[in-house]
Amino acid sequence: MADQHSTLRERRRAQTQRTIQAHAVRLFAERGYDATTVTDVAEAAGVSPMTVYRHFPTKEDLVLADQHGRLVAERIAASGGGLPLVRRIGGALVESGAALTADDGAREFLLTRLRLMISTPALRAKHLDNQYALLQAIIGALGDDAADPEAAFQAQAAASACLAALHTALVRWAEQDGREELPGLTAKALSAVFGDGPLSHRGG
Incomplete structure (x- = not known):
C-alpha cells in the first residue's frame, strides 16, 4: 500500500511539473522570457509561486529542465x-x-x-x-x-x-x-x- 501511495505521489508530482512547464514555455514564447514573471506562470498554471519554485528552483529551470x-x-x-x-x-x-x-x-x-x-x-x-x-x-x-x-x-x-x-x-x-x-x-x-x-x- 505504501508503494502505491508513493507511486501516486510521484505521478502527481510529474503531472504538476509538466503543467507548470507547459504554461511557462507558452508564456515565455508569447510575451518574452524577461517580460514574464514566475508569478505569471503560477497564475496560469493554477498554483502558488512557492509551488513553482518547489518544482523549478530557478526561472531558467522552467525552460531548461x-x-x-x-x-x-x-x-x-x-x-x-x-x-x-x-x-x-x-x-x-x-x-x-x-x-x-x-x-x-x-x-x-x-x-x-x-x-x-x-x-x-x-x-x-x-x-x-x-x-x-x-x-x-x-x-x-x-x-x-x-x-x-x-x-x-x-x-x-x-x-x-x-x-x-x-x-x-x-x-x-x-x-x-x-x-x-x-x-x-x-x-x-x-x-x-x-x-x-x-x-x-x-x-x-
Whole structure:
C-alpha cells in the first residue's frame, strides 16, 4: 500500500511539473522570457509561486529542465559494454532525440524550448550547466567503460565531442523550424565529427 501511495505521489508530482512547464514555455514564447514573471506562470498554471519554485528552483529551470539526461543514460546502460564509446554515446543521443520528438506535441514543445534557449542570454549561460549535468549522466551510465581514471578521461573526451555535435544539430534543427528529423540531424553531426563508421541512423 505504501508503494502505491508513493507511486501516486510521484505521478502527481510529474503531472504538476509538466503543467507548470507547459504554461511557462507558452508564456515565455508569447510575451518574452524577461517580460514574464514566475508569478505569471503560477497564475496560469493554477498554483502558488512557492509551488513553482518547489518544482523549478530557478526561472531558467522552467525552460531548461527535461528528461534528456535520464533518457540518454537509460539507452547507454541498455547498450551494454564492449561497443566503442562513440557508438554507445552517439547511438543513445540519436535514440533519445527520436523519443523526445515521437509525437507532434512533444516535437513542438522541444522546438519552442530550443528557440527560447537560443534567443535568451540568461538561458544560453545556464545551458552550460545542463550540458555538464548531461555529461555526468553519460559518464555514470557507462559503468565499467569509465571505471578508472584513464577510462574516465577517454569517456569524458568522447562524450564532450558527442555533446558538441548534438548541440550543433539542435541549433540547426531549431533554425530550420524542425524541417529535418532531429535523429537524422544528430547522426549527421556525429558523422561530421567521427566519420561515417561509428554510427548510422536508420529512417527519418
